[in-house]
Amino acid sequence: MSAIPRQDMGFVEAVDNTAETPGRRAPLVLNMTRFGEVTHQVARVNEAARPPLAWTVAFLISLALVGFLGFCITYLFFAGVGVWNLNNPIMWAFDITNFVFWVGIGHAGTLISAILFLFRQKWRTGINRFAEAMTIFAVICAGMFPGIHVGRVWLAYWLFPIPNSMEMWPQFRSPLLWDVFAVSTYFTVSLIFWYIGLVPDLATLRDRAKGTIRQLAYGLFSLGWRGSNRHWHRYEVAYLLLAALSTPLVLSVHSVVSFDFAVSQLPGWHTTIFPPYFVAGAIFSGFAMVTTLAIPARQLFGLKDLITLRHLDNMNKIILVTGCMVGYAYGMEFFIAWYSGAPYEKFAFMNRALGQYAWAYWIMVSCNVITPQLFWFKKVRTSIPLMFILCLAVNIGMWFERFVIIVSSLANDFLPSAWDKYQPTWVEIGTMFGSFGLFGMLFLLFCRWLPMVAIAEIKATMPQANPHWEGYAAHGAASGGATAHGAAHSPEGGAKS
């Protein structure tokens, strides 16, 4: 086995499948008509003797950031939360901003794997595996922040209802505790969903594995899956049920996160629009992150035929829609602040746009509301460099959204005598970049050792997977010929048979 063949690194797509032809489904798998080709295309990334150079470089950078993260957290534990620049009243800042940001990132993975599954959006199969992986790694990064910001981390177990000699219990009427349950449930269910999807593909890697270690590792985790149709039957039912369970779950998680703010009395937080607004923002930022990751991954590992331009185009459309929802929410917040007649509420929003954090507010608005409007143009939606830049802007904008909501409301609340300002220390900034390193490291390990595209699922979306496909009828099913070539992609191939 040699290294992964170097792919065309240019931005010109070989096949454009973004056009709509009435009465015909656009192909989701390009340049491939045999199932074996799909298996090979995905599995060769994991089977290559060496990863691409870019992977190694990215991995080393991530590793360095993780090292720095470890240092920042250790320093925090030994010195106390004073090493962060939190003060009274700004008791939440970078820590909770990062928490909300990372939880939000995760939402796109579950939307792709669960909601698009229920809506029978077949294009999800190209991107669902690594979007789900992204969810899990993002939730790991998110879960870290509430854990380390509690001050006395050795008491973090107080978050859970564990019987103890102090006869002390968590306060179940608090949104902060709902959050503990929401995020831990979200993580567990996402992990199960991801793993169940992985089992048949791990079996594929097991059956192709050459070395003993690979055979053992993939063999163990594929649980002895042998593609039995009696198993597939229960598997599909379980998958559908998990999708149906994850759909309300994903909507609930960011709703509960938004309750952390909305249930308090603080001007700028105490609004009923928060749950839907947070969920839309989460999906918005999550899809931007999926696109940010998908673009380099498909270039580097040669997955352009499976994660096609159409997939990216579709994701950009979702970014546009959710971006408009977020823009609507920003506007509606201002309207309600004025319409409510509450002076503190009015002040909170004027202060956001014009006060000490106005710079952050306008970064947020330009990145989240103005920039995504370019996605109305198909040229932008199908241009790899442009969409990459736009998605990076959305990622930055959504980070700032959380920063603005949290810090501007805390810094200037009711009484001017209680106001203060906030600037992060190097420890807070280091922890933030460190969490990106942790995310990157986990994601790169995933790309190297696990199938990045759902092999079994994507095969099932190929026209050849349908037993009644025209190609089989034309050649005579019983004759036993191999799958016919090209008929799926040439317009007249299907019509003649």
Add this chain to the structure above:
Amino acid sequence: MTTLATPPPQVPLRTAETKRRLWGLIAEFDNPALILQAAERVRHAGYTLWDCHTPFPVHGLDAAMGIRRTILPVLVFMGGLTGATLALVLQVFTNGTALSFWALVWVTGYPFLVSGKPFWSIPAFIPVIFELTVLLSALTAAFGMFFLNGLPRLSHPLFGNRHFLRASDDRFFVSIDARDPNFLRSRTEGLLRSLGARRVEAVEE
């Protein structure tokens, strides 16, 4: 292939070459259309201990094989109900009562009075009830599916067959267990060959 009166099964079924017990026969097919047709024929021939092995779920194969719908959704519903009950009891007990019971240590509830909410403030308990309902349902769906499928089972006679490895790649297999009352090596082999199989092979235990 007509179904004849069932002849007595040849027990023990041994292959001449290795003297190992025959597990069954497998037939390899090229595409989903062939496996669908094969599955229908095998079922009509009266076999019960048989299976199809495919790299992805083939549409219509469940019906062709006559697979009955799984009980899994019922189990998942039970799991969800358990989660909801557990969450309600947990919250009402810990935050709304001063009851004690012994579970290795004494466990005592503490009636919190917070922000004027009643002790039994059901609306405030809903998020946790929802989360535990989803959690236990999802765990039941996953572990129930694996349990009903008899997985994990890391060793299986089928894995001994070199060609069967492609069942997870691009080939479609029918396997018929030798313990099936209808199984007769020569006749079963004939049936499988007549279905347009690329290859029919014996699998030993």
